Amino acid sequence: IPRGFHLSTQSIQHLTGTLVLSVFTAVLGFFQYGYSLGVINAPQRATGLHSPSLVRGALGLVCPQGPSTLTLYWSLSVSIFAIGGMISSFTVGWVGDKLGRVKAMLAVNVLSIIGNLLMGLAKFGPSHILIIAGRAITGLYCGLSSGLVPMYVGEISPTALRGALGTLHQLAIVTGILLSQVLGLDFLLGNDDMWPLLLGLSGAAALLQFFLLLLCPESPRYLYIKLGKVEEAKKSLKRLRGDCDPTKEITEMEKEKQEAASEKKVSIRKLFSSSSYRQPIIVALMVQISQQFSGINAVILYITGRRSLFIAGLIGMLASAVAMTVGLVLLGTFAWMSYVSMVAIFLFVIFFEVGPGPIPWFIVAELFSQGPRPAAIAIAGFCNWTCNFIIGMCFQYIADLCGPYVFTIFAVLLLGFILFAHFKVPETKGKSFEEISAAFRRKRRSAIKGHKAATELEDLRGSEEA
Numbered sequence: 001i002p003r004g005f006h007l008s009t010q011s012i013q014h015l016t017g018t019l020v021l022s023v024f025t026a027v028l029g030f031f032q033y034g035y036s037l038g039v040i041n042a043p044q045r046a047t048g049l050h051s052p053s054l055v056r057g058a059l060g061l062v063c064p065q066g067p068s069t070l071t072l073y074w075s076l077s078v079s080i081f082a083i084g085g086m087i088s089s090f091t092v093g094w095v096g097d098k099l100g101r102v103k104a105m106l107a108v109n110v111l112s113i114i115g116n117l118l119m120g121l122a123k124f125g126p127s128h129i130l131i132i133a134g135r136a137i138t139g140l141y142c143g144l145s146s147g148l149v150p151m152y153v154g155e156i157s158p159t160a161l162r163g164a165l166g167t168l169h170q171l172a173i174v175t176g177i178l179l180s181q182v183l184g185l186d187f188l189l190g191n192d193d194m195w196p197l198l199l200g201l202s203g204a205a206a207l208l209q210f211f212l213l214l215l216c217p218e219s220p221r222y223l224y225i226k227l228g229k230v231e232e233a234k235k236s237l238k239r240l241r242g243d244c245d246p247t248k249e250i251t252e253m254e255k256e257k258q259e260a261a262s263e264k265k266v267s268i269r270k271l272f273s274s275s276s277y278r279q280p281i282i283v284a285l286m287v288q289i290s291q292q293f294s295g296i297n298a299v300i301l302y303i304t305g306r307r308s309l310f311i312a313g314l315i316g317m318l319a320s321a322v323a324m325t326v327g328l329v330l331l332g333t334f335a336w337m338s339y340v341s342m343v344a345i346f347l348f349v350i351f352f353e354v355g356p357g358p359i360p361w362f363i364v365a366e367l368f369s370q371g372p373r374p375a376a377i378a379i380a381g382f383c384n385w386t387c388n389f390i391i392g393m394c395f396q397y398i399a400d401l402c403g404p405y406v407f408t409i410f411a412v413l414l415l416g417f418i419l420f421a422h423f424k425v426p427e428t429k430g431k432s433f434e435e436i437s438a439a440f441r442r443k444r445r446s447a448i449k450g451h452k453a454a455t456e457l458e459d460l461r462g463s464e465e466a
Helices: 009-013 017-039 043-047 053-057 065-087 092-099 101-120 127-156 159-166 166-182 195-200 201-213 220-226 230-241 247-262 268-271 273-294 295-303 306-329 337-354 360-368 373-424 434-466
Strands: none
Touching: 009 195, 017 101, 017 127, 017 159, 017 166, 017 201, 017 230, 065 127, 065 373, 092 127, 092 220, 101 230, 101 360, 127 159, 127 166, 127 195, 127 360, 127 373, 159 166, 159 295, 159 360, 166 306, 220 247, 230 247, 268 273, 268 373, 273 360, 273 373, 306 337, 306 373, 360 373
């Protein structure tokens, strides 16, 4: 069970074998995402990606040997993965609604299999083209998967377990990163002969997920609210919940369906133009930005409550970033400062896993009802991938420019994210989708009343002066 979560007896009753299988199968998509993030470092070491020999050889590029050119090519080879994710993240809502959650995850696995196959066969063709194309296609898969998985897991999870099961996304990511680093050791697959196999190995996870998805039920919320298939939704809910009475969840779905029926189809443009969605979408985007611009991917690449964990994680990361900076600045003066930096890096990652890592992925699905949810997940995913690309593309240049002070930038950003989270991010633990939406509506009405009161006061003062 993820740390920080206490499960009651009633919660454990909801934890059926089918639910466990469905969640495990879905988060295999995030395992592939984590593997793809971490695996690129092993071929870098095995073949010397920062050296001119690999730029000319393994990637087949002929270029000047200046450090700026080499940095550019290396940054592009890393960031093409994020570009694929940026492009495909916009189609998450359409694919999820058109095919259904399970069939959509089945279909997009084809992209993962193709991308990993291209990288696995890199030595048998123009390796630079196959690696870059494989990374791009794998990025397309991960962009879709990173939206579909939290959407599916959030919809099939009972309210009491939604937070606990939601953190498994991040567990899958770090497991993928860890496995890629272990397999990337020189005496395993991280050598000149085996690195193409290492790059393409997550295709095995894609095949496993493909066959396991055939055993998973469709989201009952999707069946009931989107398709209106009441009996099929009840059957799906029965498989997921076992002998538990589904009446309460069906009633909740009916309320959400009625609300969705009264709403027009929500486009990405409307998320920003409508006052009903503006506050939730700003929160959704900011938690994604804070996840990426916290600095965690710079480190990787080169419960009691969602809100409390998120803020606590950001504060811990801020302190760790300051400690890293101090350690790097004083490294030349005091040799033992290397240990300070090392401990700070470990703490930085630990605090990231407490809140900023897992929470942005599933809180977006919680902030919106069935109608706007696909569009919101799409734009939030695009925001996350865009920030991922910016960090992957720019960090090496920033690090060269700022030297040991590079993490002060992240420290300043983290301070801003902490303040935003404290004042704007709501607590969603144990609340239904309707209750969360109602909380935003109350805040909006309070803000409107406050604005009207202020306007009336100004008018009254103006009248008295007149």
